[in-house]
Amino acid sequence: MIEARELTKKYGEKTAVDGVTFTVRPGIVTGFLGPNGAGKSTTMRMIVGLDAPTSGSVTVNGKSYAAHASPLHEVGVLLEARAVHTGRSAESHLLAMAATAGISRRRVQEVIELVGLQDVARKRVGAFSLGMGQRLGIAAALLGDPQTIMLDEPVNGLDPEGVRWVRHLLRGLAEEGRTVFVSSHLMSEMALTADHLIVVGRGRLIRDMSVSDFISSASSESVRVRSPQATELRELLLGKGATVSSSARNELDVVGLSTDEIGTTAAAAGLTLHELSPVQASLEEAFMELTGEAVEYRSHTAEESAA
Numbered sequence: 001m002i003e004a005r006e007l008t009k010k011y012g013e014k015t016a017v018d019g020v021t022f023t024v025r026p027g028i029v030t031g032f033l034g035p036n037g038a039g040k041s042t043t044m045r046m047i048v049g050l051d052a053p054t055s056g057s058v059t060v061n062g063k064s065y066a067a068h069a070s071p072l073h074e075v076g077v078l079l080e081a082r083a084v085h086t087g088r089s090a091e092s093h094l095l096a097m098a099a100t101a102g103i104s105r106r107r108v109q110e111v112i113e114l115v116g117l118q119d120v121a122r123k124r125v126g127a128f129s130l131g132m133g134q135r136l137g138i139a140a141a142l143l144g145d146p147q148t149i150m151l152d153e154p155v156n157g158l159d160p161e162g163v164r165w166v167r168h169l170l171r172g173l174a175e176e177g178r179t180v181f182v183s184s185h186l187m188s189e190m191a192l193t194a195d196h197l198i199v200v201g202r203g204r205l206i207r208d209m210s211v212s213d214f215i216s217s218a219s220s221e222s223v224r225v226r227s228p229q230a231t232e233l234r235e236l237l238l239g240k241g242a243t244v245s246s247s248a249r250n251e252l253d254v255v256g257l258s259t260d261e262i263g264t265t266a267a268a269a270g271l272t273l274h275e276l277s278p279v280q281a282s283l284e285e286a287f288m289e290l291t292g293e294a295v296e297y298r299s300h301t302a303e304e305s306a307a
Contacts, residue, residue: 001026001179002047002148006056009042016042018203019056024181026147029174031194031211032183035291039203040183041079044152048077060148061179072101072144078151081137086126090117090136093125097143111139116165130157138166148179155189167193187284201291215286223259225252225266226275233271240265253279 002024009017017039024030034040045051047058049065060068060075068074084093094108112121115135120128125136134157141149149170155163163186170193174180184190190197190211197214199207207214227233230250237244242256254262259276266273281289 001062002058002060002150002181004043004047004056004058007043007046007053007058008055009039009046009051010054015203017046017053017200020200020203020205021056022198022205022208024148024179024198025196026179027174027177028195029170029180029182029193030196030198031190032181032198032200033187033190033287033291034200034206037202038200038291040200041152043200044077044079044150044183047150048075048079050079070101070144072097072103072146074144074146075148075150076141076144076146077149078134078137078141078154080152081130081133081156084125084133084136086124088125089122090125090128090139091121093136094139094143097140101144103143107143107145111142114142115139131159131162134158135162138169146178148181149173150181152183153185154182155184155186163189187282187287191283199287199291206290211283214290215281215283217286217290221255222279223254223257223262224275224277224279225254225262225273226250227252227266227271227273229271232269233266236265236269236271237262250274 004022007020046053098108115138155166170180234244242254245253
């Protein structure tokens with residue numbers, strides 16, 4: 001378990017993390033989301049003692065990271081996959097880590113096989129692709145068989161098979177009762193992987209809730225309707241106070257009426273329906289809506305730049 005209480009970090013006059021409080025619980029995958037500059041990396045660094053909080057506190061499994069006698073056995077961390085001596089092989093890197101924590105050579109071989117690096121284990125890390133480096137970083141995080149796993153952008157650089165593997169790995173670790181805390185910018189993947197979300201923006205906590213609740217809180221429920229008499233149905237629905245838009249012929253997007261109300265209205269008028277289904281925003285759409293005011297670095301379209 002990871003517990004942060006009023007966690008704050010200032011660099012001079014800039015506040016990178018501002019009084020953030022949250023708990024990452026075991027048995028589920030918790031996603032850590034936020035725009036660039038939101039304070040995610042700083043928060044993760046404070047969790048494992050790489051940055052000292054200006055105020056507040058954070059513990060892992062009931063203690064500060066530095067207070068654990070064998071931290072590799074408590075929390076496995078991937079913050080920067082490239083933070084490896086490029087002249088070493090993957091095997092020698094993991095063996096060196098294992099030697100500092102009394103971990104057996106057998107365990108080193110186990111994690112090498114787990115992440116799929118057995119064929120390149122004795123090659124120099126400097127020749128690794130980004131995806132191979134990510135796999136090595138995950139192997140290092142799992143080396144001590146820790147109860148808590150914290151990974152920053154673990155699927156960065158992985159091919160589709162690798163992304164799927166990480167997804168199943170994280171969910172499997174959570175099912176074993178471990179605490180899994182993972183950040184990612186890939187919203188589609190986070191929607192498939194995470195059970196719970198902690199969302200930050202400009203250093204402050206924006207949301208701490210389940211994925212389904214997060215999506216629901218960001219979107220007004222709409223209903224997609226397909227009908228060969230869409231024009232007639234549109235007029236009827238507008239008359240009942242609904243907001244109706246159309247993105248395709250014979251298709252309506254309706255806000256303000258339930259599926260039951262729309263179906264009853266169509267039936268009363270003798271109109272045929274080919275589809276009547278509720279539509280929910282994607283995680284990406286919900287994230288963009290809820291963090292729009294917290295984006296620190298915003299890009300512009302060509303039209304906006306020209307204006």
